[in-house]
Amino acid sequence: MVEGLITLFFNLALPLLLLVVGFLVGTIVERRHLRRIRAREAELRDVLAFALRRIPEDLEVSAPNFVAGSAVISVDYFKRFAASLRGLIGGRLGAYESLFERARREAMVRMKEEARRLGADIVLNVKLETTRIQAGGRNATISVEALAYGTAYRRGEGDGQIH
Amino acid sequence: MDKYTNPTPPEGISSGHEHPLVDVAKSSAIVGALLCAFILAAYYGARYAAPLLPFAWEKALVDGLPELEAERSTAQAARQRELEVLAARVVSVMELPPDMDITVHYVEDDQVNAFATLGGHVVVFSGLWKTLRSENARAMLLGHEIAHIVNRDPIRGASGTLMASLVVGVVFGSADIFGSLAATGSLLTALHFSREQERQADADAAFAVNRLYGHFNGATDLFEGMRALTEAHGEPPAFLSSHPQLDARIEALDRLARENDWRLDGEKVPVPQS
Amino acid sequence: MRVVQHLGVVQGSTVQAKNVFRDIGAALKNLVGGELRSYTDLLNESRQASLERMQSEAQALGANAILNVRFSTSTITQGAAELLAYGTAVIVEDDARG
Numbered sequence: 001m002v003e004g005l006i007t008l009f010f011n012l013a014l015p016l017l018l019l020v021v022g023f024l025v026g027t028i029v030e031r032r033h034l035r036r037i038r039a040r041e042a043e044l045r046d047v048l049a050f051a052l053r054r055i056p057e058d059l060e061v062s063a064p065n066f067v068a069g070s071a072v073i074s075v076d077y078f079k080r081f082a083a084s085l086r087g088l089i090g091g092r093l094g095a096y097e098s099l100f101e102r103a104r105r106e107a108m109v110r111m112k113e114e115a116r117r118l119g120a121d122i123v124l125n126v127k128l129e130t131t132r133i134q135a136g137g138r139n140a141t142i143s144v145e146a147l148a149y150g151t152a153y154r155r156g157e158g159d160g161q162i163h
Numbered sequence: 164m165d166k167y168t169n170p171t172p173p174e175g176i177s178s179g180h181e182h183p184l185v186d187v188a189k190s191s192a193i194v195g196a197l198l199c200a201f202i203l204a205a206y207y208g209a210r211y212a213a214p215l216l217p218f219a220w221e222k223a224l225v226d227g228l229p230e231l232e233a234e235r236s237t238a239q240a241a242r243q244r245e246l247e248v249l250a251a252r253v254v255s256v257m258e259l260p261p262d263m264d265i266t267v268h269y270v271e272d273d274q275v276n277a278f279a280t281l282g283g284h285v286v287v288f289s290g291l292w293k294t295l296r297s298e299n300a301r302a303m304l305l306g307h308e309i310a311h312i313v314n315r316d317p318i319r320g321a322s323g324t325l326m327a328s329l330v331v332g333v334v335f336g337s338a339d340i341f342g343s344l345a346a347t348g349s350l351l352t353a354l355h356f357s358r359e360q361e362r363q364a365d366a367d368a369a370f371a372v373n374r375l376y377g378h379f380n381g382a383t384d385l386f387e388g389m390r391a392l393t394e395a396h397g398e399p400p401a402f403l404s405s406h407p408q409l410d411a412r413i414e415a416l417d418r419l420a421r422e423n424d425w426r427l428d429g430e431k432v433p434v435p436q437s
Numbered sequence: 438m439r440v441v442q443h444l445g446v447v448q449g450s451t452v453q454a455k456n457v458f459r460d461i462g463a464a465l466k467n468l469v470g471g472e473l474r475s476y477t478d479l480l481n482e483s484r485q486a487s488l489e490r491m492q493s494e495a496q497a498l499g500a501n502a503i504l505n506v507r508f509s510t511s512t513i514t515q516g517a518a519e520l521l522a523y524g525t526a527v528i529v530e531d532d533a534r535g
Contacts, residue, residue, distance in 0.1 A: 023183070041171065048169045051446050051505050051525040059167065082183060083454065085190040087516050089197070090456025090479075094186050097178035097452045100519050104448070122167065126446050128523050130511040142514055155167075169445035172494040177450045177487075 022077030029076075033102055040109045047112040049123045049150065061153030065118045068149035069110025072133060073103040075142045096144075103146035104128060111148040120152035198334060202327050209326035214315035218263045218283070221318050225282030239289075243269040245435075246287060246305075249298065253305045256374040257313060257367070265309055275392060275400030279308040281317045291402055294388050298432035299372060299381030306368030307385075313367065316360045358408065365412055369419055378429025379420045386413050440527045444498045448523035449490025453483040455516045480520065484508060487522040500526035 055061055075083070075096070082095040107128075115123050129147045250267040259265070268286045275294065277287040285308040295301045311317060356364075372382045390409055393399045399409075420427060455463075459475045466473050487508075495503050506524035513519055 027183075045169060045171075048167055048443075049446050050167070050443055051507065051523055052443075053505050056440065056443070078183070078187075082187045082190070083514060083517060085187060085194055086454045087514065088457050089190055089193050090454050090459065091190075092180075093452035093454050093513075093517055094178070094181050095183050096513055096517065096519070097180075097450065100450055100452060100521075101178045104450075104521075108446070127507065128446075128448065128521060129509055130519055130521060132511055132513050144511075144513060144519075166441065167443045170498050172447060173497045176494050176497075177448065177490050 018077045019081055022079070022081075026076030026078055030098060030102065033106075037102065037105045037109060040113075041105070044109060044112040044116065047116050047121055047123065049108065049112060049126045051126045051150075052124050055124060055153075059122075060156055061122060061124075062156070063118075063120065063154045065115070065120060065152045066149070067111050067114040067118065067120070067123060067152040068147065069107045069112070069114060070145055070147040071103050071106035071110065072143050072145045073099055073106070075099060075144075080142065100130060100144060100146065103130070103144050104148065107146040107148040111150065115152035118152055120154050122155050123150040123152045126150035201334070202330050205326040205330040206323040209322040210319045213318045213322035216318060216322075218260065218315075222282040225280070225284065239269065239271055242289070242292070243267075246292070249301055250285070250305050250309070252375060253302050253309060253371055257306065257309060257371045259309075259313060263313070265312060267305070275389075276402045277304055277308055279311040279317055281321055283312050285309065285312070291400070294392065295385065296388075296434060297381045297384055298434050299376060300384040300388065301434065302372050302375055303368050303382040303385045306371040307364045310364035310367035310371075311356065311360065314360065314363060316356050316364070319360075320356060362412070362415060365416060366419055369416055373420075373423070373425050376429055376432070378426035380427050380429040381431040383413050383416050384431075386416075438529050439532055440502075440504075441530045442500075442528035444495070444500050444526040444528070446523060447491050447494040447498065447500070447503060447526040448521060449487045449492070449494060450519055450521040451483045451486045451490070452513065452517060452519045453479060455479055460516065480510070480518065483518075483520045484522065487520045491522045491524065495524075495526035498526050500528055502527050502529045 079095040079099065083093050086093050086095075108126075111123065111126070115121070127149055131145045131147070133143045133145050246267050246269045250265060254265055263283060265283045265285060268284060269292070270286055270288050272288040273290040274288045275290045277285070277291050279285050285305065287304070287308075291304070292301070295304065369379065369382060373379050386409055389400060389402065393409070419425075455476065459479065462475055463473050488506075491503065491506075503524040503526055506522060509521040509523075511519050511521075
């Protein structure tokens with residue numbers, strides 16, 4: 001009887017508890033993260049980013065620098081559960097979409113922060129990449145890395161020096 | 164205005180289309196429905212396919228399981244022989260497939276019960292056997308249990324349950340195939356048959372009894388006895404827990420007798436008093 | 438045509454999970470090789486959806502063109518992939534008018 005209850009706890013109650021905790025905490029963490037990203041995006045508004053391969057002819061830039069930003073965001077227990085259910089029947093994995101968005105926006109913000117540190121105010125040829133990072137075996141935690149990189153310039157005539 | 168600007172795009176284009184809980188609820192419902200469909204398909208598929216298995220395989224499966232026999236006193240050995248003799252006579256008037264054989268077991272136990280199980284085994288408890296005061300009623304009981312085996316009801320029931328539990332095991336990752344197989348051991352004594360299977364076994368037994376004695380008198384005493392026991396104890400005997408609908412069954416047998424013009428005035432064969 | 442306004446990086450992404458039934462077909466196909474038609478279609482559908490999301494972002498910024506569009510695909514778990522499309526949202530005008 002006691003043994004049965006313990007088994008029941010580990011098989012049913014514990015995952016359920018983890019789900020609830022994962023959902024509640026995960027939602028709070030996500031909301032806070034997005035709020036932080038939004039604030040920093042607003043703050044970095046004067047650092048521009050474009051996915052243009054060439055420098056437009058009418059744009060005068062100087063002091064090129066390679067800049068990059070990346071962020072690794074982990075999946076919470078609830079998202080993983082939602083995804084494993086979806087994995088059976090297929091369809092959009094809404095739970096992971098917000099994860100990628102957070103990772104990518106964070107990476108962009110970090111790239112822009114680096115650009116600003118270097119005195120740049122425009123990043124050209126921005127490229128975005130995403131990688132899955134999985135540590136351990138089959139049931140290991142899953143996280144995604146987003147990477148944003150590009151070439152940062154200062155607008156207008158400069159001294160031509162690379163910083 | 165500057166030709167180069169970075170206005171902020173609106174949120175929620177690439178994510179946040181659906182609340183995560185709604186998404187989980189939806190996919191759980193679909194997965195649940197699919198799972199139920201799988202389990203049902205496995206259950207009914209196995210029930211349908213089970214009779215295709217040769218009887219010898221069914222027998223081999225059960226022979227690996229613990230022996231049903233028990234130590235017997237001389238009196239009990241006599242009862243066992245009595246049971247075997249009557250079973251052989253009932254078998255002789257039923258059409259058994261050539262590879263099928265029936266093994267009967269007399270078990271000293273107060274339970275008012277009898278059952279047929281895998282491998283052609285029929286178990287009769289003394290609690291039921293002793294309440295049957297005519298050979299005709301006993302033949303009806305044996306005919307009923309043997310008919311289950313001829314109709315392959317035990318293997319249907321066991322395979323259905325086994326396949327369904329296998330599917331559950333595989334889906335939930337535990338995949339405890341050996342556990343499921345072992346669980347069939349406990350299934351052996353607790354097979355439940357459908358109402359249709361019971362009705363068919365009743366009818367088959369009725370034909371056998373009529374052929375054996377040349378009349379149908381006394382056969383339904385089996386069920387009348389059950390009714391008396393139910394009234395006396397306030398609850399139905401164990402035998403009826405898996406054999407419901409007493410009145411409907413007696414009625415169906417009476418109808419069968421009328422339709423086939425069976426004699427109802429034959430002499431009941433008494434059984435030796437113990 | 439000339440660009441009169443650059444509006445920055447716009448992107449659209451979808452995360453798509455394949456379902457077990459397509460998986461079974463794919464497993465069979467893996468025995469003999471060849472194109473996994475169902476997967477090709479699935480990924481194309483999702484890529485199309487990503488493009489549309491990117492276009493809605495650009496539209497919301499008032500752009501009428503996206504330059505230098507790129508795709509990027511990455512798997513997240515077994516059987517789920519993210520399909521990303523991004524580019525630079527711009528406003529273009531006909532030379533005749535500009």
